Amino acid sequence: MKRTLGYTTNPIRRHSSERDPEALARHRDDPKRLVVLVAGDIPILRAGEPVTALLSPADTDRVANGLEEVFLGHLGDRPVVARLAPSDAADLFREDPAFIVMDLRSAAMNRIAPHDELGILATAKSLLDWHARHRFCSTCGSPTTLSQAGFRRDCASCGAQHFPRTDPVVIMLVSRGERCLLGRQTHFLPGMYSCLAGFLEPGETIEAAVRRETFEEAGVRVGAVRYSASQPWPFPSSLMIGCMGEAESEDVTVDREELEDARWFSREDVRLMLRREHPEGFFVPPSVAIANYLLHEWLDGSE
Amino acid sequence: MKRTLGYTTNPIRRHSSERDPEALARHRDDPKRLVVLVAGDIPILRAGEPVTALLSPADTDRVANGLEEVFLGHLGDRPVVARLAPSDAADLFREDPAFIVMDLRSAAMNRIAPHDELGILATAKSLLDWHARHRFCSTCGSPTTLSQAGFRRDCASCGAQHFPRTDPVVIMLVSRGERCLLGRQTHFLPGMYSCLAGFLEPGETIEAAVRRETFEEAGVRVGAVRYSASQPWPFPSSLMIGCMGEAESEDVTVDREELEDARWFSREDVRLMLRREHPEGFFVPPSVAIANYLLHEWLDGSE
Numbered sequence: 257m258k259r260t261l262g263y264t265t266n267p268i269r270r271h272s273s274e275r276d277p278e279a280l281a282r283h284r285d286d287p288k289r290l291v292v293l294v295a296g297d298i299p300i301l302r303a304g305e306p307v308t309a310l311l312s313p314a315d316t317d318r319v320a321n322g323l324e325e326v327f328l329g330h331l332g333d334r335p336v337v338a339r340l341a342p343s344d345a346a347d348l349f350r351e352d353p354a355f356i357v358m359d360l361r362s363a364a365m366n367r368i369a370p371h372d373e374l375g376i377l378a379t380a381k382s383l384l385d386w387h388a389r390h391r392f393c394s395t396c397g398s399p400t401t402l403s404q405a406g407f408r409r410d411c412a413s414c415g416a417q418h419f420p421r422t423d424p425v426v427i428m429l430v431s432r433g434e435r436c437l438l439g440r441q442t443h444f445l446p447g448m449y450s451c452l453a454g455f456l457e458p459g460e461t462i463e464a465a466v467r468r469e470t471f472e473e474a475g476v477r478v479g480a481v482r483y484s485a486s487q488p489w490p491f492p493s494s495l496m497i498g499c500m501g502e503a504e505s506e507d508v509t510v511d512r513e514e515l516e517d518a519r520w521f522s523r524e525d526v527r528l529m530l531r532r533e534h535p536e537g538f539f540v541p542p543s544v545a546i547a548n549y550l551l552h553e554w555l556d557g558s559e
Numbered sequence: 560m561k562r563t564l565g566y567t568t569n570p571i572r573r574h575s576s577e578r579d580p581e582a583l584a585r586h587r588d589d590p591k592r593l594v595v596l597v598a599g600d601i602p603i604l605r606a607g608e609p610v611t612a613l614l615s616p617a618d619t620d621r622v623a624n625g626l627e628e629v630f631l632g633h634l635g636d637r638p639v640v641a642r643l644a645p646s647d648a649a650d651l652f653r654e655d656p657a658f659i660v661m662d663l664r665s666a667a668m669n670r671i672a673p674h675d676e677l678g679i680l681a682t683a684k685s686l687l688d689w690h691a692r693h694r695f696c697s698t699c700g701s702p703t704t705l706s707q708a709g710f711r712r713d714c715a716s717c718g719a720q721h722f723p724r725t726d727p728v729v730i731m732l733v734s735r736g737e738r739c740l741l742g743r744q745t746h747f748l749p750g751m752y753s754c755l756a757g758f759l760e761p762g763e764t765i766e767a768a769v770r771r772e773t774f775e776e777a778g779v780r781v782g783a784v785r786y787s788a789s790q791p792w793p794f795p796s797s798l799m800i801g802c803m804g805e806a807e808s809e810d811v812t813v814d815r816e817e818l819e820d821a822r823w824f825s826r827e828d829v830r831l832m833l834r835r836e837h838p839e840g841f842f843v844p845p846s847v848a849i850a851n852y853l854l855h856e857w858l859d860g861s862e
Contacts, residue, residue: 263762264764264767266762266763266767270760270771271771271775272775273775273814273816375762375763375767376762378761378762379760379761379762379763380762381762382761382762383761383762386761389697389698389719390697390698391697391698391700392695392696392697392698392699392700393695393697393700394692394693394694394695394696394697394721395692395693395694395695396695397694397695397696397700397701397702398700399700407760416692418697419726419758420760420761421724421726421761422726422727422759422760422761423722423724423725424725424727424798455722456725456798457573457682457710457723457725458681458682458685458686458689458723458724458725458791458793458796459566459569459678459679459681459682459683459684459685459686459791459793460569460678460682460791460798461567461788461789461790461791461798462789462798462800463789464567464569464678468573468574472574472575472576483786485764486764486765486766487764488761488762488763488764490761490762493761495727495759495763495765497765511576513576
């Protein structure tokens with residue numbers, strides 16, 4: 257089951273001690289190097305059997321000027337580097353049948369990007385996006401420079417060190433007996449319902465965030481909370497923390513600022529929604545998403 | 560057991576819908592308001608039975624110029640606001656016996672700050688510290704201004720919205736049969752050993768971070784990982800994610816860049832360390848810390 261959960265498998269061996277000041281320059285000249293190329297926020301994949309996000313140096317030659325680079329670690333004896341290119345560099349690949357130019361969310365959902373490389377793509381996309389949005393020091397406003405092979409940015413003006421950001425998000429399947437609570441945001445595809453979710457706030461435990469978000473969005477009180485699984489979600493840099501919650505109340509009051517609807521569904525509803533056979537056209541997110549995993553766990557009554 | 564874990568109890572009722580543009584101004588004039596005052600990074604507590612971090616408006620009159628304010632939520636019908644004051648504002652309270660001026664870590668450890676308010680103090684300290692370090696836009700370098708009653712900062716120049724940051728940290732009790740793995744950092748008090756821990760990196764699951772950090776720091780391979788509990792750790796803004804890990808190897812290779820030592824301890828060692836009766840003077844963190852909680856869980860063989 258966990259096998260199909262997206263962004264959780266990453267075969268790269270990473271070790272923070274290998275992030276020395278010369279690491280990027282050293283690997284830049286290594287003919288064995290593999291490159292994960294992201295143009296703006298679009299990853300460039302090599303077509304073929306199998307499709308791969310791990311490009312050879314020759315594949316990336318056509319991109320004259322890259323922006324930041326990050327050393328991700330090793331695959332066997334091959335160093336892997338993620339490279340940010342300007343958004344318009346995607347055009348250099350778009351009409352070449354040797355490459356696939358597609359946003360990561362679609363490439364994962366449609367199973368075009370290889371499942372085993374989704375964790376690599378998640379790391380690359382989150383880190384490169386972080387660099388693109390942190391070229392200035394939040395403490396003093398001066399320009400920052402990349403250090404620690406891409407895992408830090410330093411401000412020469414005030415001395416602040418800035419580290420990549422990962423935002424914890426709680427996502428919870430709240431249930432009461434034979435029914436579970438699902439909601440839909442306005443921007444969802446028509447008919448799609450998913451688990452409630454929200455950013456954990458400063459000073460909250462995971463369990464408190466599950467209870468607060470469920471009450472804020474749907475007016476339902478949650479008692480016991482049990483952690484189930486976690487998943488990186490690189491849009492741009494979330495850590496999804498999947499939990500099962502036991503509802504202590506049933507009346508639903510939807511916060512229309514956050515959700516378009518929230519309601520209770522039976523086990524049979526959920527079975528039909530997973531198979532996209534629900535008579536009212538309702539369905540749930542695909543297996544790449546942790547909401548799907550939590551729903552299967554609830555139906556199975558076990559992990 | 561969880562009762563003693565610090566920073567996890569927060570009686571404030573928070574709701575993101577109450578963070579309208581007028582919220583701070585409205586509560587600033589409310590005679591019932593309660594104020595959590597932080598000077599630099601030092602909270603100002605009111606002495607008495609009980610000690611409290613929830614000051615009255617009269618208590619804070621002596622601070623002429625505050626910096627940022629954040630609306631935390633309600634306690635009953637009383638709005639609670641956190642206010643950042645310059646570091647030297649602590650001097651206005653230091654010699655007044657009606658107040659206690661002490662860094663939060665010490666106040667929690669020595670049980671001077673009230674246990675039930677530690678979660679409030681964690682939220683206030685993390686948020687105010689975030690404001691102090693994010694007065695400029697990391698995307699373009701321009702000044703930012705506070706919005707959403709203190710839960711966002713906006714850049715008028717490039718339009719970026721910045722949200723408070725919470726950094727997920729994995730902390731794990733790794734064990735193999737009757738022994739568990741503890742380490743010490745150079746800055747620990749002499750004799751103190753604790754669970755291994757480290758920041759989760761972009762693109763990692765919680766479970767992968769537990770395995771990577773344990774291998775990086777101690778060279779020990781971890782198989783099964785089980786989530787146990789979480790804890791806000793406001794130094795400055797971590798979320799501690801406590802896990803139990805099963806070691807698959809025993810040889811310890813300490814990364815001296817990260818740790819001064821790491822070694823295996825028996826259950827009897829841990830019992831004596833918890834009671835501070837170990838013959839070699841070893842001990843573990845106090846009950847306010849999640850490492851202590853994980854050690855108790857391991858000894859009990861249950862939560």
